[in-house]
Amino acid sequence: MTRTWQAAPSVGHPLTRVEGLDKVTGRARYAADIALPGLVYGWVVPATIPRGRVIGIDVAATLAMPGVLAVLHPHNAPRLADIGEGTLALFQNDRVAHRGAPVALVIADTPERAREAAERTAVDYLPEPHDADFRPDHPGLYTPDHVNPNNATTTDKGDVDAAIAGAAVVVDREYRTPAQHNNAMEPHSATAVWADDRVTLYTSTQYAYTVAQSLTRLFGLAPGTMRVVSEHIGGGFGNKGAPARPDAALAVMAATLVGRPVRVTLTRPQLYPLTGYRTPTAQRVRLGADEDGRLVALEHRAASQTSRLVEFTEQTAIYSRAMYAADNLRTSHRVVALDVPTPRWMRAPGEAPGSFGLESAMDELAEACGVDPVELRLRNDTQAEPASGLPFSSRRLAECLREGARRFGWAGRDPRPAGRRDGRWWRGTGMAGAHYPARTAPTTAHVTALRSGDYVVRVAATDLGTGARTALTQLAADALEVPVTTVRVLIGDSDFGPAHGAGGSMGTASWGWPVVTACHDLAHRLASGEPLPPEGLTSTFDSTDAVGARRDLSRYAFGAHFAEVAVDVSTGEVRVPRLTGVYAVGRVVNPLTARSQLLGGMTMGLSCALLEESMMDARFGGFVNHNLADYHVATNADVGELDVAFVDDPDDELNPSGVKGLGEIGIVGVPAAIANAVWHATGVRQRELPIGPARAITSGQ
Amino acid sequence: MREFSYARARDVDAAVSLVADNPGARYLGGGTNLVDLMKLGIERPELLVDVTGLPLDEVVDDGGRLRIGALVRNSDLAAHPLVRERYPVLSQAVLNGASGQLRNVATTGGNLVQRTRCGYFTDPTMPCNKRMPGSGCPAIEGEHHNLAILGASDHCVATHPSDLAVALSALDARVGVQDLAGPHELPLEDLYRPVGDRPDLELTVRDGALLTGVSLPPLPAGTRTGYRKVRERASYAFAIGAVAAVLVVADGMVSDVRIALGAVASHPWRARIAERELRGGPATAEAFEAAAVAELDAARPLRDNAYKVPLTRDLVVAVLTELAR
Known part of the structure; x- marks a missing residue:
């Protein structure tokens, strides 16, 4: 066999998405697109009370409706194993844990008939008093054992109270962020089909392998029985993360009951109670500093909500553990379990709301000290993680701040607020720092050399639409030293073996490790003359040991965001004509898709700052604005000029790809940068998101 | 979604005869609001009478009055030279509403009789006096940040979502209607009932009346x-x-x-x-x-x-x- 080595590397070049043509021509099949013979449809009957018991379901009447094949409910549902995941313990008892929770599933021959029958299914309840009202002073707030994903609840270094008591300047403020829903374009869908004693689940998930494992345990199946296929995903933002969402378990349950393939697709309103959301947070930030703005103390306390089903504690205050130097540093969390839907991951969980608190407070400190906000952050830069004392593998926050200031034109900014009237607009600028953890998780990958001269990479990775498949193609091609056109990367299949999901900005770092290592091994074997059998030659690498052997370091991506805003003097409308983001994210595998991810992150940050809010009516325990007309996600018209840049960030302490991950850092700090700019424009602090016209106008008068 | 029958109307008289006095029948224009409400189970018609083939899709100058057919699509209305020249406010209002895709489909008549977007009205698991008379109005104590401040009652605080109708109101539009008694006209303002204690009753015209168009008086020079x-x-x-x-x-x-x-x-x-x-x-x-x-x-x-x-x-x-x- 002849091999063509290519000198020019692909990494660093803006390769367009390898599956782009499939997507724009409709050839790409998403979870709800898979055609299967005999397919039938399941529709959720949602609880219409927030707490209580189901005392009766008129199953007979529903079974008599046109097209109905079966009804799944607590009396006929399979018994499930307790895997410690309350949201998946479906139909195991008669309890209602929150409004919108499934109390039954109607299975019919068409989705329309399933829906009609589900909506007409009569359910009798015994309601109980409920509490769905999150308040910062809720008496039910308690200190959990840990916060997400597995962080200490509290850190305490030095003596914060004494340091603040003796500080020349003190900022002590409360900040609020609302519940927000991820609202990926593609709603959740799961199709389960049994064949040859295996069940295949076509679903839209960020974690194909993890979901297969957890459902195997949930249904008590033999290992290897469950296969999860998730080839294309229309966005997730954490909402399709682990654990499996209820649609996946319902599809498996229903397919088992009726012996036919069953599809459960959720409507937009059904996503709101069933698939997760970002908890509302209440934060108190106390900063103590000397007259020059150098922090002597930092305290960040956060409160959030969870459901009765799962203890899920947003890691809001951990942002303050790694950002700015302070000898006295305390962070803590409390959570309250309410009769509400279960909150879950949403893009930069923890860091997104937490950075609003700290980066807003830093702006207030800059004002109080009379120090420029960029300079203030430079003065509080550090090369050791403040809470743990661990050295950073690399920390180029200062470079991001300086480069951002240069690109944005920050120099010479008049710090005084409310001084720039331009016709009907007040104008202002603001900025914030950003960081996001650069984690890597064990993953297994296989690469096969074929006699055709092509290579096939298999790894249970996920491409949410981010370009992950493309980046892996580039990494593999370079490791094999072959053109990208000879490499095919297959992902989204749990049969490929253990792999981390597309979450925590860990995808490319985690998958790239075994992909690159297996490719190096295969290239070496081929170069050393190992024969190529007819089925191809395969190298496999499991990165578990290698990941575990890394040095104990603090690994983070850093960034800085700058915003210009205009606020209408009479209506309070806020516009953002310009956003600049500068990032140190390790190696950039593909500058085109990397830029797109950061543009998306910044846009989502803008959306969080000005628009997004899931409105809970606590009397009913449900979100009222559960659709894309009333839950406002930024449109093109909301987004002005977006400027994305990278600073060089070589870091040999990460992984063989040298990447830190950049799926989430683009959102971190953007709401604070915009809120700080609104203060600069109007002189009114915005300590609660979103900053809609109503809030801007009310606070200004 | 309830299964329903579908018919295309040959002419206005036939359309009216199918829908008038039939509480289970609805006219289907652009469907941008009605079909959404059908999916949600808010509207559950037995029969949809598609009127989009009727000759009500023109904008004409009628001796100085501008007559706009009820089936003129929002996009066509906003772009019409006579509208842009004589009534820029109308063009601006239409272009401020919805999205390009929706405006390409939505009709002038349908816009005037669209339903409120109050979150309690559009959720059939919630009480709502407009949807289910007597069930109560949760919005008054609940999520109402974008609901009414004028003319509301203890029974309903919903708002009308239209932009187009606001411009038409300022232009003193008259609305053409046909029911079993034949065609007639009324001022736009008189089309809507006060909220009172029956927010479910929104229009003054008879059930099953078909909106056929609107007309606008000329504006004096210098307006x-x-x-x-x-x-x-x-x-x-x-x-x-x-x-x-x-x-x-x-x-x-x-x-x-x-x-x-x-x-x-x-x-x-x-x-x-x-x-x-x-x-x-x-x-x-x-x-x-x-x-x-x-x-x-x-x-x-x-x-x-x-x-x-x-x-x-x-x-x-x-x-x-x-x-x-």
């Missing part, structure tokens, strides 16, 4: 018109405040003015009190503000929508000031 809408996001959102205005100023004095407000009531709110205050007086920002304040004296804001009072006041001042410039 200026304008529409301004405030919404929470920059595009594709319902108004939280909207003003359509028609203004004629001569020698610094207001010789004619018509003002309609959106997002404040169950129908486009014609600001007659403000108009009376202004007519014959000076065209100054002070006068505009005094007139707006007088109009909004009747406002009864709820816990979370009081911001609409100053917002609407300031919008009236801003729009009139711009037109008087």
